[in-house]
Amino acid sequence: MLNALLEIGCEEIPARFMPGFLEDLKKKAEEKLTAERISFGKMETLGTYRRLTLYIENIAQRQTDLSFEAKGPPANVAFDKQGKPTPAAIGFAKKQGLSLDDLKVESNYVVGRVLKKGLPTSKILQTAFPEIIVSLYQPLSMRWGSEEFKFIRPIHWVVGLLGDQVVKFAIAGVKSGDKTQGHRYKQKSRKAEKLIANISKYRKALKNLGVIVDQKERKVLIKNQVEQAARKIKQRAVIDPLLLDEVTYLVESPIAYLGRFEPSFLKIPQEVLITSMQKNQKYFPVVDQQQKLQPAFVVVTDGSHSARVVEGNQKVLSARLADAKFFFDEDRQKPFANKVTALAEIGFFEGLGSLKDKVERMSKLAEWLGKRLGLSPEEQYTALRIVLLCKADLTTKMVYDFPVLQGVMGREYALLSGEDARVANGIFEHYLPRFSGDGLPKQRESVVVALADRFDSLVGCFCLGAIPTGSTDPYGLRRAANGIIKIIQGQQLNLLLSETIEHSYKLYEPLLKGKTAKALPAVQGELLAFIAARLKQLLLDDGQRYDIVEAALSRFNDVLDVLNKTKALTACLAKAWFAGVIASADRVARLAKNATRDEVIEADLLEPAEKELNSLYLKINWSVGEAINQENWPKALEELAPLTGPIENFFNQILVMHKDERIRTNRLALLKSLDRLYRQVADLPKIILANEK
Incomplete structure (x- = not known):
């Protein structure tokens, strides 16, 4: 088996879109290869703001053969009265690649067993790779040049490999090849690196070009560098997970530096300073052991080894903090309560x-x-x-x-x-x-x-x-x-x-x-x-289980009730009596929907089984109501258990759909009352028992 590699090189993709892009790339590739009957092993995606990479291990060299039974025209159309094949049969056989001897008649139709031989993976990937690229979800998209094709950013190069052979295709006017491009600022005059579909060699080749292509490796490196930079002044960096994820996709070759700002800015509320550093500048704030902000920050650059980059970032931050100080001072010129009147000028x-x-x-x-x-x-x-x-x-x-x-x-x-x-x-x-x-x-x-x-x-x-x-x-x-x-x-x-x-x-x-x-x-x-x-x-x-949640949401009007019902129903799954409650509720519900009346007339209850059930219903209806009023859902469910036996006797001994309309209507009304009782607790028929799955 071989390995396959696809690299899409483009202009800078916004960092916030990268995790979703890589996830979607893997998902679409898995779907496409599965649909094409190509087996594969491990699949992973790597990426930076300039490249999206798909790597597939142990990909089969050919599609799996496909065998299926093709259905043709009716037998009386395919063969004449003498049993000779008509043009309809001949055309069907030719279309499916079968001989006339391969045809047979089943259920009055002509059928034939078709064997579709798998094509080489190298050929399939020529269309699969561009189709995967086209299918990617685009939160933003753009056109460039004379191309009608749209992508999140203009594509500059594409690598498509199966083993050491190029998978030939073109997308957006760019032809696939076996050469990648390195870091935009570190590569200088070096030639593009030739690749083969081997993940360790791919990572190494990109490192030679100044790129750490594996986002997980890059993230760990950034975290370690940021922590190390803060330790230089015996303090610690505040590493917000979301900021760390964002910075991971802002750089290809991370190098962290410690920067400083004027201590006088610490008079501004700490949240303002931290927000400005994290949200606007993508810096990591530095605090002491008591979480008190220090006049320092850590900036992660993209491959810069020049100390001047720190000076530039310090100037930018100082300007931002000066603005923040101005806003803070201006906002305090009037009492806070006086600002309420200005809300009339802001639309909701x-x-x-x-x-x-x-x-x-x-x-x-x-x-x-x-x-x-x-x-x-x-x-x-x-x-x-x-x-x-x-x-x-x-x-x-x-x-x-x-x-x-x-x-x-x-x-x-x-x-x-x-x-x-x-x-x-x-x-x-x-x-x-x-x-x-x-x-x-x-x-x-x-x-x-x-x-x-x-x-x-x-x-x-x-x-x-x-x-x-x-x-x-x-x-x-x-x-x-x-x-x-x-x-x-x-x-x-x-x-x-x-x-x-x-x-x-x-x-x-x-x-x-x-x-x-x-x-x-x-x-x-x-x-x-x-x-x-x-x-x-x-x-x-x-x-939580889907069916339990569906049952608990019955007659929804109180969030806490649903949460408590879900907990109670889940606990009841282990109770021996619960299966009987579910089965009874389901059986009752099936017939209760035919009821045309709510009220049960006791004088019209003729048989002992229906009289017993009605009597027990009246008693349990009261006790369940009490439990519900106390919001005791476990007790409400347990109170339903004694109904299981009498309901079974009722269905075994009583003909619900009696020919006498008065008797039938009364029995259905009894079932409707029982159904209403069950549903006061939960929509129990929605629950699937283990033996029903």
Whole structure:
């Protein structure tokens, strides 16, 4: 077996797209080779901002032969009355590469066994490689020259190899070859390196040209160099994982240097300095053992050995920090609370008013939520003060220049203006969680404001039909829904979502008069389904079983109920009685859908088995209701177990679909009552038992 290599050399690809590109390259290559019946061993992707590389080990030299039965025309069309083949049979045989003797008749049709011999892999790759390139997902794309072909950046060279032989093809006017290009600034006059499809030799060849092509190796090297640079002054570098990933794809030949800035800039809040270094300059800040920021940073250059590069970076950072100091000083010229009036000049969402309008709605919703969740009068006062100030920092110069600091600067400016510490902290906490894995608000007042903010945004956008579709979410609504779920989970809050949505909707009604907006029932239905979908995905990501989650989401209106139901249902899988409960619920549901009446008339229950079942139902319906009221889902599920035997007796002894309509209707009503009881707990028929898989 041979190895294969594909390298796409192009102009600089934005670092943020590289991980997805490499993942997609591997995925598309696996799909293509599998579809082409070419077996292969290990497959990996390597890359820098200038090259995307696919390496395939132990690739078969030929496609696997394909044998299949081809179906032709009907027998009476393929053969005449004398049994002689007609042009239809002759044409079918010729098309499939068969002789007339290979044809036979099955189920009144002509069929023939076709053996399609596999082609050489070298030939298949001539079309497979360019097709893989064309199929790559393009977050951004461009044309260049006279080519109609679009790619994320112009392609300058392509390497295509099977062993030591070139796989010949062309894409975007560039012909494939066996020579790569090295580092743009370190290569100088050296000739391009000739390659063969061997991963260790490929890595070595690129190193000779000043490129560390393996992103994993590059990442480790950067981390070690950054840590070593900070240790030179006996301090430690702050290595943010996301920044490390980004820098990994910003360089081909990393060299880290220690830089410094004026200690006077340390008067600016630490978060501002760190944000400026990480987000704007892609530097690694340096702190002491107490996490206090030091007047130093580490910059990772792309192959530069000149000390002058440090001087240049120091000048750039000093200019950025001087701007930050100016913004900080300017923002403090007036009390923080005075900035609230400027929110009237900032639009929240087209058709939904200004940020001032949003804050006013949030205040009323937060007050209602505070009462609903049991906040004390003191906590309510603090929550309303947080709402008043929570968006004020959006009017500041600092947040305008560093949007990621919203909330952070609000907290800082509030403290400097003499606001209570809980108010200041609430301004920051109401944005939590900002991303997956982020912290949650801890103060009860912050929780109320965080929920009010997210519900207001979701309800407003859903009123106007601004609902996320596909992978796009321009208004962060999925993040808002995830935040609601995480906050409720973290605080163990029982909150009826439909009730909260209704209250938020009513706050929008004065603004929506005369506008095309959805009615409350539509908004409730769509938004509940939207939050349910986010909750479902979060539970699946957490490793929960799909069928259990589906069952727990029945009659969804309370996040905490679903979380607790999921836990209870999962625990019940190990219980001996649970299989009987599932089977009974499923059997009942199948017939209950035919019921035309809800009420069971006891006088029309004729047989002992149906009388016994109805009597037990009335008793268990009460006990299950009590367990649900206490939110004791394990007990509610266990209370259903005694129904299993009587339900089995009922179906064994009773003809449900009796010819007498009165008897039939009453028996179906009994089953509908049982079905309603089961579904109060969960949609149990959705659960798949082990022996059903």
